[in-house]
Amino acid sequence: MASSTLSHIVVVGSSNVDITAFVDRLPTPGETIAGGxxxxxxxxxxxxxxxxxxxxGGQVRMVGAVGADADGEWMRSxxxxxxxxxxxxxxxxxxxGNALIVVDAAAENQIAVCPGANDQVTVDGVAFAKDEAVLMQLEIALSVVEEVVAKAPGFIAVNAAPAQTLPERLLKRVDLFIVNETERELMPELADAALVAxxxxxxxxxxxxxxxEIARAQGVSVDAxxxxxxxxxxxxxLVLALQTGHSPADSLAAACAVGAAAVSHLASQPPFEHLSHYLPS
Structure with missing residues (x-):
């Protein structure tokens, strides 16, 4: 049964400033595009x-690293x-950290990431409670991801991006992997994972x-x-919905609706309604 109170989530991962150029089309190798x-x-x-x-609406804490600079202060604030x-x-x-991004008129993008402080992310001295879900990505050192997997007692989700070969101990312990279709093709080992979105x-x-396949949700049509x-x-x-007790199908539908709301906004951290707004009625 779904709960009206959303989960506690610990996000372990990267923090960047996105420097984005919006242009009519993506440049080809060696080409300069003007008018951005x-x-x-x-x-x-x-x-x-x-x-x-x-x-x-989740209760969230962030484990990561930023620089002692104006961008780091901005990020924390x-x-x-x-x-x-x-x-x-x-x-x-x-x-x-910085990400250099080019976005074209069709919302396709190219991204180059300069990790900076993200290379110093550590979980030394960080405790994880059993009632906290942990969400990670692969923009930080794989060794940090492995350390969290070894010590966190609760639900663990890994957004396996950028794609890379995953060690067996991650495949056995992680409760949920989240990838796009290209990443899934690049990591065939995910076929044996307990749960993959x-x-x-x-x-x-x-x-x-x-x-x-145990659930599927259709995309939401928006102007991206x-x-x-x-x-x-x-x-x-998706992690919030699943951890709150919603069904896999409803959780996927809500996540797709939230993703659609995100592509409708220019920022990488757009505004959202409460999760309940996106769940099927």
Missing amino acids: RLARDLGGKGANQAVAAAKL EMVDAGVDVTDLLIVDAPT VTYGSEGAALYSHGK VNTVGAGDSFCAA
Whole structure:
């Protein structure tokens, strides 16, 4: 039975400042595209997921690292304003991470990430409670992900992006992997995982248990302007919905609706309604 109170979530991951150029089309190798519009926004898969989970109504704390610079101060301030506990968001002697992004008129993108402080993310001294779900990504060192998997006693979800080979101990312990269809093809070992959510862009998403489809949700048709934060918002919504006790089908539908709301906004950390707004009625 679903609960009216949303889960506690610990997000362990990256925090970046997104420097985005919006252009008519993506440049080909060696080509310069003129006439763009530049934007600076907060991003990073970890920060995006933490902020989305908090805006959706979850109780969230962020484990990560930012620099002792203006961008790091901005990141911490905005997370606090969104309702995220930043006690474990370290300030380190390295620049806050950056992502250089190009987005075209069809909302397709190219991204180059400069990790900076994210290379110093650690969970030394960080405790995890059994009633806290943990959500991670692969923009931080795999060794940190493995350490969390070894010590966290509760539900663990990993957004396995960027794609890379996953060790057997992660495959056995992680409760939920979240990938897009390309990442799934690049990581065939996920076929044996307990639970894998796969996103298919505008076509929606499906949930697989040991390779067998157990739920599917259709995509929500919207006018997309920026797809950069859509997957992160999907991850936050899916973990919140599942952990609150909603069915796999309803949880997927809500996550797809949240992802659609995200692509309708230019920022990587857009505003959201409470999660209940996106659940099937």
